Amino acid sequence: MKSGKRIDVISEYQKRIAEKESLNLVVIGHVDAGKSTLMGHLLYLQGEVTEKTIRKHERDAQKIGKASFAFAWVLDETGEERARGITMDVGVTKFETEHRRFTLLDAPGHRDFIPNMISGTAQADVAILVVDATTGEFESGFDANGQTKEHALLARSLGVQQLVIAVNKLDVVNWSEARFLEIVQKLEQFLVKDASFKKSNLVFVPCSGFTGENLVRRSTPGNICNGSAVSDTSVPESVAAVLSTFSWYKGPTLIESIDKLDTPMRPIEKPFRMSVTDVFKSAGGVSVAGRLEAGHIQVGEAVMVMPGSEMAVVKSMEVNHEATRWAAAGDSVLLILSGIDILKVSNGSVLCTREAPIPVTTHFAAQIVVFDVKIPITVGFPVIVHRQSHNEPGVVSKLVATIDKVTGEIVKKSPRHLGKNTTAMVEIKLSGRAIPLEAYKDSKELGRVMLRKGGDTIAAGIVNKILSFGS
Amino acid sequence: MKLVKQHIEKDKSGYVTLVPEDFEDMWHVYNLIQKDDQLRAVTIRRIQSESSTGSVDSQRVKLTLSISVDNVDFDTQVGVLRISGRVIVENPYVKLGTFHTIDLEMNRSFTLIKPEWDVIALERVQEGCDVTKKADVAAVICQEGLANVCLLTSSMTLIRQHIDCPVPRKRRGSVANYEKGMKRFFEQIYQAILRHIDFEIVKCVILGSPGFVREQLYEYIFAEAVRTDNKTILQNRPKFIMVHTSTGHKQALQEVMNDPSIKNKLADTKAAQEVQALDQFYEMMNNDPDRAFYGFKDVSKAAERGAIGTLLVTDELFRAADVAKRRKYIALVEEARATGAKVFVFSSLHVSGENLNQLTGVAAILNFPLPDIDDEEEEEAADETLQDEDEAPQMHSNHAAEAFDAVLG
Numbered sequence: 001m002k003s004g005k006r007i008d009v010i011s012e013y014q015k016r017i018a019e020k021e022s023l024n025l026v027v028i029g030h031v032d033a034g035k036s037t038l039m040g041h042l043l044y045l046q047g048e049v050t051e052k053t054i055r056k057h058e059r060d061a062q063k064i065g066k067a068s069f070a071f072a073w074v075l076d077e078t079g080e081e082r083a084r085g086i087t088m089d090v091g092v093t094k095f096e097t098e099h100r101r102f103t104l105l106d107a108p109g110h111r112d113f114i115p116n117m118i119s120g121t122a123q124a125d126v127a128i129l130v131v132d133a134t135t136g137e138f139e140s141g142f143d144a145n146g147q148t149k150e151h152a153l154l155a156r157s158l159g160v161q162q163l164v165i166a167v168n169k170l171d172v173v174n175w176s177e178a179r180f181l182e183i184v185q186k187l188e189q190f191l192v193k194d195a196s197f198k199k200s201n202l203v204f205v206p207c208s209g210f211t212g213e214n215l216v217r218r219s220t221p222g223n224i225c226n227g228s229a230v231s232d233t234s235v236p237e238s239v240a241a242v243l244s245t246f247s248w249y250k251g252p253t254l255i256e257s258i259d260k261l262d263t264p265m266r267p268i269e270k271p272f273r274m275s276v277t278d279v280f281k282s283a284g285g286v287s288v289a290g291r292l293e294a295g296h297i298q299v300g301e302a303v304m305v306m307p308g309s310e311m312a313v314v315k316s317m318e319v320n321h322e323a324t325r326w327a328a329a330g331d332s333v334l335l336i337l338s339g340i341d342i343l344k345v346s347n348g349s350v351l352c353t354r355e356a357p358i359p360v361t362t363h364f365a366a367q368i369v370v371f372d373v374k375i376p377i378t379v380g381f382p383v384i385v386h387r388q389s390h391n392e393p394g395v396v397s398k399l400v401a402t403i404d405k406v407t408g409e410i411v412k413k414s415p416r417h418l419g420k421n422t423t424a425m426v427e428i429k430l431s432g433r434a435i436p437l438e439a440y441k442d443s444k445e446l447g448r449v450m451l452r453k454g455g456d457t458i459a460a461g462i463v464n465k466i467l468s469f470g471s
Numbered sequence: 472m473k474l475v476k477q478h479i480e481k482d483k484s485g486y487v488t489l490v491p492e493d494f495e496d497m498w499h500v501y502n503l504i505q506k507d508d509q510l511r512a513v514t515i516r517r518i519q520s521e522s523s524t525g526s527v528d529s530q531r532v533k534l535t536l537s538i539s540v541d542n543v544d545f546d547t548q549v550g551v552l553r554i555s556g557r558v559i560v561e562n563p564y565v566k567l568g569t570f571h572t573i574d575l576e577m578n579r580s581f582t583l584i585k586p587e588w589d590v591i592a593l594e595r596v597q598e599g600c601d602v603t604k605k606a607d608v609a610a611v612i613c614q615e616g617l618a619n620v621c622l623l624t625s626s627m628t629l630i631r632q633h634i635d636c637p638v639p640r641k642r643r644g645s646v647a648n649y650e651k652g653m654k655r656f657f658e659q660i661y662q663a664i665l666r667h668i669d670f671e672i673v674k675c676v677i678l679g680s681p682g683f684v685r686e687q688l689y690e691y692i693f694a695e696a697v698r699t700d701n702k703t704i705l706q707n708r709p710k711f712i713m714v715h716t717s718t719g720h721k722q723a724l725q726e727v728m729n730d731p732s733i734k735n736k737l738a739d740t741k742a743a744q745e746v747q748a749l750d751q752f753y754e755m756m757n758n759d760p761d762r763a764f765y766g767f768k769d770v771s772k773a774a775e776r777g778a779i780g781t782l783l784v785t786d787e788l789f790r791a792a793d794v795a796k797r798r799k800y801i802a803l804v805e806e807a808r809a810t811g812a813k814v815f816v817f818s819s820l821h822v823s824g825e826n827l828n829q830l831t832g833v834a835a836i837l838n839f840p841l842p843d844i845d846d847e848e849e850e851e852a853a854d855e856t857l858q859d860e861d862e863a864p865q866m867h868s869n870h871a872a873e874a875f876d877a878v879l880g
Contacts, residue, residue: 077641077643077646078641078646078649078650079646079650080683080687081641084683088682088683089640089641089649090640091641091643092642092643093643110682112681112682112715112717113681113682115614115718277640278639278640278642279637279639280639280648280652281648289640289642321643346637347616347637347640374757375750375753375754375756375757376753376756376757376760378753378756378765378830379765379829379830379831380826380827380828380829380830380831381826381829381830382722382725382822382825382826382829384718384720384722391718391720393718393720393721393722395829397829416760416765417756417760419757452717452718453717453722454717454726455681455717455718456717
């Protein structure tokens with residue numbers, strides 16, 4: 001490419017963040033907590049979804065007897081998801097608030113789809129944790145088999161530090177302040193003590209995704225917060241009820257709370273890295289969607305696909321569904337690549353440059369924190385290693401040492417097994433293909449792994465050292 | 472497998488004549504034949520003869536050869552067993568001491584002469600010849616875009632086809648790509664089922680997956696069978712069973728074998744028992760670590776004291792070319808049996824066997840706790856620490872605090 005046409009991405013980037021900073025937001029929580037409905041409604045209130053679309057969803061949903069799912073259908077688009085009424089894959093969309101530009105990732109809550117949830121959360125900077133306030137529902141999501149805790153721990157281990165907790169469906173318990181405070185108290189204890197969130201980074205917001213109360217606005221006598229999915233006749237009554245029973249809450253609305261979230265430092269000066277979450281054929285080339293983990297890229301530049309070291313050229317790109325000429329770390333992008341076969345790129349590939357390739361490995365040393373496991377981890381323990389949207393089977397090949405949580409000193413060398421809540425140095429070998437991976441000190445995003453077995457997350461870890469290169 | 476003849480002397484030397492009949496039998500044979508055993512079988516050898524004028528003539532001759540085994544090769548995918556070694560019985564065509572490789576085939580008898588038939592080998596013969604222990608099950612383990620079509624027998628897990636068919640994700644406003652991708656994915660599985668599963672042999676076909684993939688697959692298979700009028704599939708509809716697994720990787724087979732509805736189907740087959748035994752071991756390790764040990768050193772200490780309740784070993788240890796090592800493990804098994812322990816010899820072709828192999832290959836659940844074994848080990852470990860203190864890298868301690876913060880807090 002001619003040098004005259006090159007864009008100075010760094011100065012462009014400075015201009016863009018001066019205008020409005022962007023954030024990737026993931027919505028997590030137990031299945032049926034109302035994540036999709038909440039976000040679908042929020043998108044509608046923010047004007048991202050037209051009235052017409054909502055009406056159409058409402059009619060169609062009613063036809064199959066799922067009238068209350070109309071808002072969720074904004075994000076749950078496949079036939080399977082709609083018919084079953086649960087989210088299966090991450091829904092990606094965007095919206096803007098006063099000070100922030102958001103890429104929204106709606107994660108599935110069902111435990112079988114945690115790999116997808118990990119994929120979504122790995123792309124996020126901040127999260128909304130949705131909990132169901134209904135009697136019994138909060139408890140079932142919060143106990144050992146629920147996903148509330150697992151999601152929160154995963155989010156924390158994947159680098160999410162700021163969390164907004166949406167205490168949803170509070171309309172069902174008549175906007176009870178006592179119930180809200182009970183949930184806040186239980187969650188706060190867990191999030192601060194076990195999941196190591198900073199108390200100051202947690203915001204609790206009572207709301208209702210179904211009626212739309214306290215998402216964008218509060219209902220006031222002059223300004224009725226209209227839940228459009230509810231038939232018109234019921235509005236006055238419900239609003240009257242809300243006004244009288246919800247007057248105790250003086251805090252911010254959901255949108256106000258997320259508007260205040262801080263943006264993290266983006267590693268824009270580092271070598272270019274993009275993790276691929278989706279690949280499909282499109283007119284004129286191969287479409288590759290994912291998140292820019294580090295560095296920047298512009299149209300016309302060459303990229304290298306790892307594993308495989310195949311070269312391709314960026315033909316065009318989109319950031320948040322808008323065509324642009326450049327993108328920088330933190331952006332959720334869609335690249336159209338030319339000069340490459342679709343079979344050479346897959347979910348889990350990493351794009352980089354020829355000058356600074358990312359290591360590809362099957363054997364690495366990691367420091368892990370063992371979660372609340374039922375059986376201890378031993379040598380030879382088979383696990384599924386998750387790195388962002390990719391997962392590969394592997395084994396824990398060596399237990400190097402257990403280390404003290406606080407001081408970081410070695411407690412015991414070559415332990416026989418690792419029980420719950422221990423921190424340890426281990427070596428992990430992948431049984432199948434090699435995956436692109438970096439040491440945590442080189443890349444915070446590409447140096448994290450999650451270990452799962454039998455449908456449970458057993459440990460979260462960071463990569464200390466790559467022990468073998470190539471496959 | 473058919474046992475044609477067996478003759479074993481008091482000093483445990485002797486011979487056995489066997490006819491392997493299927494794939495699994497080949498696996499048993501592979502586990503039987505050791506280095507320095509003698510093998511007699513019908514084989515084909517290319518004989519070169521030089522005439523007086525110097526022209527070379529070569530012909531293939533079918534003959535019976537006896538060799539002293541040097542090397543055993545087994546291809547688990549095609550089930551070919553190749554045994555090479557030196558010829559030990561003279562023959563009109565072949566000189567003594569020349570090398571020959573025998574390919575063992577199904578339905579052809581062979582005679583194996585061992586200087587010592589130990590317990591493990593004899594049990595293996597018995598097991599291989601036991602028809603009641605046969606149960607063939609096919610399984611399709613899948614998740615979106617990834618599937619493993621496998622065959623399970625009592626001592627083997629064979630991956631028949633690994634399907635990796637990337638499915639595009641749903642995108643805002645367009646799910647056509649996703650739906651098309653899923654269809655293509657199911658089509659590949661359907662073809663693999665037609666190609667690899669023989670419905671006359673298999674008792675059932677397990678469809679395992681997380682989420683709803685198995686249900687979608689089930690629907691697809693029968694819709695497709697109706698469309699193409701595939702009678703075999705339609706007639707065998709009751710053989711299809713759906714099981715929940717947490718992933719589509721091969722590891723999930725362990726979950727499949729632990730599922731109550733499958734346990735019935737697999738009935739008394741070894742595989743299910745092995746999975747259970749391994750689970751019990753891990754459970755014990757969690758509840759009472761002083762009653763669960765692994766590694767030869769610890770386990771043999773426990774055996775000395777007669778503490779072993781259940782002993783888990785993989786067959787790989789008995790296949791060791793090193794005779795001393797093999798003897799060591801056989802002695803361990805006999806010692807454990809003598810004190811009334813249950814012994815499970817895991818097949819290393821199963822997922823559970825692979826797991827145990829990684830876990831040093833030998834593990835034991837004890838009848839009573841032996842906390843001092845762990846203590847002894849700690850002392851030893853402490854000695855080692857003193858020794859390699861110089862070379863121990865200090866890379867962790869500096870980063871540890873910072874790194875840990877990143878992992879969790």
